[in-house]
Amino acid sequence: MTTQIKLLRGRVLSFTAEPQGPDDTDAYSYLEDGAILIADGRILATGDHDTLAVQAAGAEIIDHRPNLLMAGLIDTHIHYPQVQVIASWGAQLLDWLNTYTFPAETRFADSDHSAAMARHFYDQLIAHGTTTAVAYCSVHRASADAYFAEAERRGMRMIGGKVLMDRNAPEGLRDTPQTGYDDSKALIADWHSKGRLSYAVTPRFAITSTPAQLELAGALVAEHPDCYVQTHLSENHAEIAYTAELYPQAPDYLGVYEHFGLLTPKSLLGHAIHLTPREIGLLAETGAKPVFCPTSNLFLGSGLFDDAGLRGHGITNAIATDVGAGTSYSMLQTLNEGYKVLQLQGQNLHPLRAFHWITRGNAVALGLQDRIGTLAAGTEADIIVLNARATDAMALRMQCATTLSEELFVLQMMGDDRAIDQVYVAGTAMKPSDNAQRQQV
Ligand code: GUN
Ligand code: ZN
Numbered sequence: 001m002t003t004q005i006k007l008l009r010g011r012v013l014s015f016t017a018e019p020q021g022p023d024d025t026d027a028y029s030y031l032e033d034g035a036i037l038i039a040d041g042r043i044l045a046t047g048d049h050d051t052l053a054v055q056a057a058g059a060e061i062i063d064h065r066p067n068l069l070m071a072g073l074i075d076t077h078i079h080y081p082q083v084q085v086i087a088s089w090g091a092q093l094l095d096w097l098n099t100y101t102f103p104a105e106t107r108f109a110d111s112d113h114s115a116a117m118a119r120h121f122y123d124q125l126i127a128h129g130t131t132t133a134v135a136y137c138s139v140h141r142a143s144a145d146a147y148f149a150e151a152e153r154r155g156m157r158m159i160g161g162k163v164l165m166d167r168n169a170p171e172g173l174r175d176t177p178q179t180g181y182d183d184s185k186a187l188i189a190d191w192h193s194k195g196r197l198s199y200a201v202t203p204r205f206a207i208t209s210t211p212a213q214l215e216l217a218g219a220l221v222a223e224h225p226d227c228y229v230q231t232h233l234s235e236n237h238a239e240i241a242y243t244a245e246l247y248p249q250a251p252d253y254l255g256v257y258e259h260f261g262l263l264t265p266k267s268l269l270g271h272a273i274h275l276t277p278r279e280i281g282l283l284a285e286t287g288a289k290p291v292f293c294p295t296s297n298l299f300l301g302s303g304l305f306d307d308a309g310l311r312g313h314g315i316t317n318a319i320a321t322d323v324g325a326g327t328s329y330s331m332l333q334t335l336n337e338g339y340k341v342l343q344l345q346g347q348n349l350h351p352l353r354a355f356h357w358i359t360r361g362n363a364v365a366l367g368l369q370d371r372i373g374t375l376a377a378g379t380e381a382d383i384i385v386l387n388a389r390a391t392d393a394m395a396l397r398m399q400c401a402t403t404l405s406e407e408l409f410v411l412q413m414m415g416d417d418r419a420i421d422q423v424y425v426a427g428t429a430m431k432p433s434d435n436a437q438r439q440q441v
Contacts, residue, residue: 003039003040004059005039005044005056005060006037006038006039006059006062007038008035008038008062008064008069008383009061009063009064009065010034010063010066010069011031011033011034011065011069012031012034012036012046012068012069012375013030013069013355014046014070014374014375014376015028015071015361015373016029016376018356018361019352019356021350022350022352022405024352028352028356029046031049033049034046034048035047035056036052037055037056037059038383041426041428042378042379042380042426043377043379043380060438060439061440061441062436062438063436064385064421064434064436067386067387067435068385068386069375069385070355070383070386071359071372071373071374071375071384072129072130072132072382072383072384072423072424073129073130073331073384074131074132074133074358074362074363074366074372074373075125075130075132075133075329075331075334075362076133076291076318076319076362077270077291077293077320077321078134078136078320078321079136079322079323079324079325080121080135080143080160081108081114081117081136081143082101082104082323082324083117083121083124083323083324084104085100085101085104085325086327088101092236092300092301093235093236093302093325094236094238094239096300102169102170106173108142108143111146114140114142114143114147115150119150122150122151122154126154126425126431127420128328128329129332129417129420131156131372131382131384132366132372132382133160134200134268134366135158136230137160137163137202138162139163139165139180141162141183143162144161147160148160148187148190148191148194148197151196151197152197155195155425157196157371157372157380159197159199159200159228160199160200160202161199161200161201161227161228161230162180162183162187163204164180164204164213165213166210166213167208167210168207168208175213176213177213177216181216181217181220188224192227193226196426198228199228200229200268201217201220201221201224201227201229201230201262202229202230202231203262205231205239205243206231206243206246206257207246211260214256214262215260217260218260218262221262221264228266228268229263229264229268230267230268230270231262231268231270232271233253233254233257233270233275233290234253234275235273235274235297235300235302235303236300236302237274240253240274254269254279255279258282263282263286264287265287265288265289265367266367267289268289268291269283269289269291270293270322271296271302271322272292273297273302273304273305274303275306281313283310283315284313284314284315289316289365290310291317291319292305292318292338293305293319293320293321293322293326293334294338295321295322295328295333295334296322296326297341304344304345305317306345307347307349308345319338319357319358319361319362320334320362329417330416330417332358332412332415332416333416335349335354335412335413336413336415351405351406351408351412352405352408354412355411359374360373383423383424384420384422384423385420385421385434386411386415386419386420386421387421388411388415388419390415390418390419391419394414394419397414398410421434421435422434422436
C-alpha cells in the first residue's frame with residue numbers, strides 16, 4: 001500500500017531548546033514560508049516551502065498560510081472522568097472532591113459510560129489542539145480500558161492509569177491494595193507500549209491510599225520502571241495537614257512518596273505548591289517533575305506555584321490543565337492564567353518560553369522530546385495550526401502586532417479552541433473543516 005504524502009505549508013515555528021529570554025532567537029527555528037513533509041505518521045522534513053516542494057511529487061499540498069504551524073500541545077495532568085465536573089461551584093480541594101468529583105467518578109464503573117465520556121474527552125482535547133495528555137482514569141479498570149481504547153482508535157500518543165484509592169472515598173470508588181495492584185498489572189500488560197500508549201502508575205494521593213497500597217504501588221514502579229508515575233502533592237493546606245495525620249512518621253508530604261519508592265524522573269507530581277526546603281531538595285535529587293496547574297490552582301484557591309523558585313534548584317516543571325478542577329481544556333488559556341499566577345509573584349512568563357513549555361518543554365518533562373513536541377524530522381507528525389486572528393478582538397489586536405513574540409502573546413492571552421484551525425495526529429487531520437487550501441500535485 002502506498003501512503004499519501006502530505007506537504008503542509010504555512011508559517012512554521014519549532015523549538016530546539018528552552019528560550020533563555022524574550023529575545024532568544026537561537027532557541028527556535030521560524031520559517032515565514034515554511035513547510036512540513038509528512039508520510040506514514042512521521043515528519044520526513046521541515047524546511048522552506050520552495051525547497052521541500054521539489055521533493056513533494058505526488059503529495060497532497062495543504063496550504064495553511066497565513067496561519068502558524070507548531071507541534072501539537074501536550075497536557076501533563078488531566079482527569080478524564082471529570083469532564084462533567086468542570087465548573088462545579090464553591091469549594092476548596094477536599095470538599096470539592098467529596099461533593100462533586102467522587103460522585104461523578106463512581107459512574108465510571110459502567111463501561112458504556114466510560115466509553116461515551118472517553119469519546120467526549122478526546123473530542124475536547126482535539127478541539128483545543130492537545131495531541132498528547134497524561135490522564136487519571138477512575139478507580140475502575142473499565143475506565144482505563146475505555147481511555148486507552150479510544151486513544152488507540154484515534155492514533156494518539158497518550159499516557160494514563162487507573163487511580164489507586166483504598167480509603168477516604170465512598171463505596172464504589174475504593175479498590176484494595178491487592179485488586180489495585182492486580183488491575184494495574186493487567187492494564188500495563190494490555191496497554192503499556194501498545195502503539196503510542198504508555199501506562200502511569202497512579203496512586204491518587206496520600207490521603208486516599210493506605211500504607212499497604214502505597215507499598216504495592218512502589219512494587220509496581222519497581223517492576224515496571226519504564227512506566228510513568230502520577231500523583232498529587234501539596235496542593236492545599238488542609239490536604240497537607242490531613243496527610244501529616246495519616247502518615248505521622250513521614251518527615252513531610254513528599255517523604256510519604258519517597259518512602260514507598262514512588263519518586264523517579266518519570267514521576268509527575270500535580271500542583272506541588274506548598275513545599276518545604278527538604279521537599280524541594282528531594283525533587284531536585286530524584287528528578288521527579290512538579291506540574292503547574294494554574295487554572296485549577298486559582299479555581300480551588302489552592303495557592304501560587306513558585307515556578308522560578310523550583311527552576312532555580314534545577315527542577316524541570318511541567319504545565320497542565322488539571323480539568324476538572326482546571327477550568328479550561330485549552331493549554332493557551334492555561335498559559336494565560338499561568339502568566340497571571342507568576343505575575344502575582346513578580347515572575348514573568350514570556351511568550352517564547354510559554355509556547356516552548358506547552359510543546360517541547362512538556363515533552364522534555366515526559367522524556368519524549370525525540371518523538372513529540374517539535375517539528376524535527378523523524379518525529380511523530382502531531383501538528384497544530386494556530387490562527388491569531390480567530391476572533392474579532394484578536395484580529396483587532398493583531399493589527400498592531402509586528403513581531404512573532406507579540407503574535408504568540410496574543411495567542412497566549414486571548415487564544416482558546418477558536419484559535420486552533422486544524423490538528424494533525426500522526427499526520428491525519430482531525431478537525432472536519434479548516435481554512436486551508438488543498439491541492440494534489
Ligand atoms: N487531589 C486528589 N485528587 C484530586 C483531583 O481529582 N483533582 C485535584 N485538583 N486534586 C486532587
Ligand atoms: Zn489533578
